[in-house]
Amino acid sequence: MANVVRIHEYGGPEVLQVHEAAVGRPGPNEVRLRQTVIGLNFVEVYFRRGTFEVPRLPQVLGNEAAGVVTEVGEGVTDVRIGDRVVYADGPLGAYATERLYPADRVVPIPDAISDEQAATVFLKGLTARYLLKDIVRFSPGDTVLFQAAAGGVGTIFARWAKALGVRVIGTVSREAKVTFAREAGCDAVIDRSREDIGERVAALTDGRGVKAAFDAVGKDTFRASLAALAPRGTLVTFGKASGDPEPIAPFELAARSLALTWPILPVYTATRDELLAAARDLFDAVARGQVPARPSRSYAFDEIVEAHRDLESGRTVGAAVLRV
Template structure:
């Protein structure tokens, strides 16, 4: 039996239930994992609230974790018993002490990376990587905007961008988060609760605007992100924490020849070779110090309700994990 966090209805964090559920033996292509650390990500709030609907109840929550392979099924060649591995954005159910998982979606954890670091960085780090390196062609000296720069993806993106010579203007909602974003490496920080973002960005860029604006907040910020772009700039929307963004009419893009995209991680890690290449690049960035993978908040597994309260209310900065 495993202890698994599931929901039986949509709602506030209190709908999360820790229940004992049979794990079973791994089938062909599967492994049974004994999990050690679980990553916390805002996408799990979307599923709990019903922003992203689930196929049915009860539904297991969670997208990212690290652990140890305890048993392998038939035809598994990617990993072996005893391997330390991590995963992100595959079958749901990461909030669990043990689980089954497809072997070909696991990535090996290098010896110089701890389980806590891996569970803190795989989903958020792979996301930051495709935003930084694949969605928009960025070069040293380019200036971009990143909404929620003190968040889990934001701090990884900012630190990595700084190492690559890319200038990031970050937005935050509190002065505490502003200090955190500056420490991560933002060249300027805008408090979006008090400042006009579009005006401030154009002042900081001497009227040129930014090459790209990365926005996971959605409804409350997308218009301001669009206004911050320079000619031929790209709006990259990859979340909707504040709700569904209002539609953008294509003709609005014409005066500056703008681009709009909503990329998702599974498209960028669709094959095992893509996944391993991205994970290897990410762990190398952790190893050389370009990415700080240490969690900023560590919760006990039994404190999952409080952890999601903090995540949803914006009280967390950087990465947060559940430790088993």
């Protein structure tokens, strides 16, 4: 038996309930995992609210965790019992002390990386990586805008971008996060609760605008991100924490020849080779000190309701994890 966190209906943090559940034996191409550290991500708030539908109710939530392989199913050759592994962005169900998972979607954790580091950085780090390396081609000296720069993805993106010579203008939702975002690697930080994003970006770029804007906030910042772009700039939207952005006519992009895209991680790690290559790049950046891999907050497994309240209210900065 395992402890799991399920929702039986969509709603606020209070719908998260801890239950016991049978785990079962792994089937073909599956492994059984004893989980040690579980990553917390804002996308899980979307699933809990019903912004994104879950496959069925009741549903165990969670997208990311590290742990130890305790059993392997038929046909599994890439991992063995006793291996430390991490996974992200596959079948929901990471909020559990033990679970089954597809063997071809788990990644071995290097000896130099702890379980805590892996669960802290894997999903957010893979996300930051494809945003920084796969969407727009950057050169040293380019400037980008990153909305919600004090979040888990934002802090990794800013530090990694800085290591590559890319200048990052970050935004935060409140003054208390300004220092954190600056220490995380942002070259300049805009407090959008009291500053005009467009005016500040114009001042910081001598009126040129940014080569790309990365926006997971959605409704509240979409127009500001679009306005901040330089001619031939790209708006990369990858979330909607504040709600759906308003519709936009393609013709609105024409005057500055702008590009708009909404990429998702599974497309960039669709094959096992792509997943392993992205993971190697991420873990190498962690080992080099280019990517932060320590959680800013840890919660006990049964503190999941408090953790979601903090995630949803914006009280967390950086990455947070659940300890099993």
